[in-house]
Amino acid sequence: MDDKHMQIGEVAARTELSLRTIRHYEETGLVIPSARSQGGFRLYTETDVARLIVIRRMKPLGFTLEQMRDLLDATDRLDSGSELAAGEREDLLERVHGFQEAAQLRVADLRTQLARAEEFAAALGERLASAHPGQSASMTPVAGP
The missing domain is CATH 1.10.1660.10 (Multidrug-efflux Transporter Regulator; Chain: A; Domain 2)
Structure with a gap:
């Protein structure tokens, strides 16, 4: 680099x-x-x-600082170019694979949450539209919290 x-x-x-x-x-x-x-x-x-x-990408997926450290340690050792003990490379790759699986599961959870949030926002928009027919949703007055 x-x-x-x-x-x-x-x-x-x-x-x-x-x-x-x-x-x-x-x-x-x-x-x-x-x-x-x-x-x-x-x-x-x-x-x-x-x-x-890498750290910035892990954060929104809910990985802890310790988990970030663990993944970075594994990738640092894999990328170091130094000789690894017998089986160590496979162990490190397995750790990285575990993080990949965890990330994929967390992404799926976030997609589900996003879909629910979009459904909720759409339902609110429909509610406002039905309460004020003929007025665009952006022009519809909204009560405070």
Whole structure:
């Protein structure tokens, strides 16, 4: 990967994560800046950005920080290029496969929740339309919460 270093602001823009979130992930050990500038600023590489994107993708699926750490550890070891003990590669691949299955199940759950939310929003729209015939839903007054 490219050795170009980026400061935290650029990384935040590229990953769509806040500075605070990136610092939190650093504090918890999920991502460690690859270097520091002479002034002490955090410096990140493309590899660090890719790692943060994995974390960002896991978060809405409900994975815990520990689960994120476990997956990142497995993928780091698989990608390291170093010799793995007998059976270790298979164990790591099995761990990654377990995360893939968990992600697929969580995506299915989210699709179900989204379908229910869309049904609810449509039902509310129909309710408003029937209460105020001839008026578009966007023009229909809605009572407060």
